[in-house]
Amino acid sequence: MAKADFADRNLTTARELRAAAEETRKALQISRDLVERSRRQTQAMTRSEYVGAAGTDHSDPSKALVECLIQAYELAEADGAPQTRALLGRVLNHVGRRIAMGLDPRTAGVVMH
Missing domain, CATH: 1.10.287 (Helix Hairpins)
Incomplete structure (x- = not known):
């Protein structure tokens, strides 16, 4: 009986570890996607057509x-x-x-x- 309880606990622990690993994998993939999207947005904002707009002379604040x-x-x-x-x-x-x-x-x- 003790061996069966020990095996059940190990099986439960293994399932929980697999579930935690899968959640971690999903979180890492979401983080990678966010970083990649941020890089693309930054590249789009720094293209040559935007560089001229950033260098324009703005009037003094009111x-x-x-x-x-x-x-x-x-x-x-x-x-x-x-x-x-x-x-x-x-x-x-x-x-x-x-x-x-x-x-x-x-x-x-x-x-x-």
């Missing part, structure tokens, strides 16, 4: 956009949301650089010697 970003940053700071604050800080830095590139020093109020 004053309303800048004010909204500043307000969102201040709200994130008040709420104690460090990830949101850091993200908005980087966005504001990027927007500030774009604005600064369009200004000469005199317009920006910077004294040059």
Whole structure:
């Protein structure tokens, strides 16, 4: 009787291991498919027809956009949301650089010697 119980447990364990292996195989295949789809989308986005669009000169951000970003940053700071604050800080830095590139020093109020 003990041998039969032991054999049944081994058989059950083997079935469970096969089922787990099959689930793992399926998950890996889904992951591979997602990676391949992502690669194809990235390649499509970086083709030569899109390169020109990425290099175009965009106009400076509007004053309303800048004010909204500043307000969102201040709200994130008040709420104690460090990830949101850091993200908005980087966005504001990027927007500030774009604005600064369009200004000469005199317009920006910077004294040059």
